[in-house]
Amino acid sequence: MSTTTDVAPYTVVIGLEVHVQLLTQSKLFCACRNRFGDPPNTNVCPVCLGMPGVLPVMNRQAFELALRAAVALNCKIARFTKWDRKNYYYPDLPKNYQISQYDLPFSSDGYLEIPVEGGTKRVGIIRVHLEEDAGKLLHGEGGKRSQVDLNRAGTPLLEIVTRPDMNSPAEARTFLEELRLLLRYLEVSDCNMQEGSLRCDANINLHVHHNGEIIATPIVEVKNMNSFRAVERAMAYEMERQYEEWKRTGARLGEVPKETRGWDENRNITVSQRRKEEASDYRYFPEPDLVPVTVTEEELERVRESIGELPAQRRLRFISGYALPEYDARVIVEQGKKFADYFERVARGLEHAKNASNWMLQDVLRTLNERGWTIEEFPIAAEKLCDLIRRVERREVNTHAAREVFAEMLEGGGDPGEIIERKGLAMVSDEDALRQVVAAVLDKNPKVIEDFKKKKGKKRAQVAGFVRGLVMRETRGKADASLVEKLVNEMIVERAGVGFDS
């Protein structure tokens, strides 16, 4: 948190402004498709092209999704809200104004709790408002002409403004990760930074501790950060840059105009951009083409009910209800709602939920990563995986053989019981039978006993491990591993005439 050591005698103060695109079928004020990646200028109509004489009509689903997000962010919801025109000229804005919200946003004054070292931290949300997105500009090579694609113009956008409550680059990143997880759980946005469905600017300055005084340095807005990692790195860079600048100029907050800097991904630095226009330059005024929206207590109640369990609550429930370690709970929930749902379907049928967690975080997750699948594309039904792991719990198969069954189910489907039967993978836990296998292995490898006698301490355990490997190979991996360990140890000691410690 606050860094008040000799190395960095300042606290960094970061606030974020996040824009997320809403997962609606159509745009905010017209019926054009809201979809990323379509051919340029194919999802446009007179309304979103800013033709004269057209009227915007608000998309109910967009407002619903916005409400859902604001409620989940613990915001106060305004009973009465309206839209305003934000006036500026830019080629990606065909109307020359953006329909946004100015003095009466639909929600304000919320918070999001983020995990930090040793607990959670509350990051305040100043406001969440609903506005329309602008189009996209492409700057061609040679710089002769810029290309304008208006497919994105008029798509619904949520603006989320935090309080300056983050005190390290890592906290800023954690906030974004937690926000993305929340909005994905709510199915409000897919929050894909590469596709621009989540965009983030940051305001950052320092509180320098100097001669018993706390000096606030000028606030800098940082733009053009295209990944969470970029946000973290830009903040780390800017923090140090501002401290150096303060040492050089001594400039304090309010003494110089607010500066906007852009993150240069290739050079790993921020570069100064134009001076920030004053807010009044946007000449906001109420949007006469849209009527205000009121929200009743009943509607709010319905939204609250529709939200269900949020990721933070789910993590806690996984820890308390399933006795999962914090790490497991966090990673499972992080994979998204569907993944966590799948985990629960597996865990419910098992003796120990941790066994489900182990399989999910190792075998399942690895498979998904390797094949680029989502959990919905994963071919093994939760019930089948549960069946398999239950057989491990009941010692019908060992883990090694279960992995073989898993691989078979992945490729050809099928039922764990049937595969175990067909491939003869049932666990061998018949003590007499295994004793004979161990004896045969030792007979075939007389050197092992000599080795064991010659070696000391840990080296003897290694010899035993080598024998266990041979026995497992002999039984094609099906033997009860703990039983094999017991028998091998007993029989080696018996034949060698010395123990492990002597």
Next chain:
Amino acid sequence: MALTKEEVEKVALLARLRLSPDELELMTTQLNKIVEYVEQLREVDTTDVEPLAHPLPVTNVFRRDEVRPSLPREEALRNAPDHDDEFFLVPPVLE
């Protein structure tokens, strides 16, 4: 409170209007007349009056989230001063 020429110049810049010195003179005079006219509203006592968000006594006009066909691209681009059959083309914009 009269508008100065500098203020009119600034508003013109924000509206991307280039005014000649004569036009600036003319606009300053005319804008001041308009503002003066509107200033008459100050005579009304508006204490305890909620600011009006919209002249119509109507709220909550929504449409369903349904996609309907957009314009064919040729149509969308037809009135543009310049295009390349895919995009609108504008003078180079430097970030």
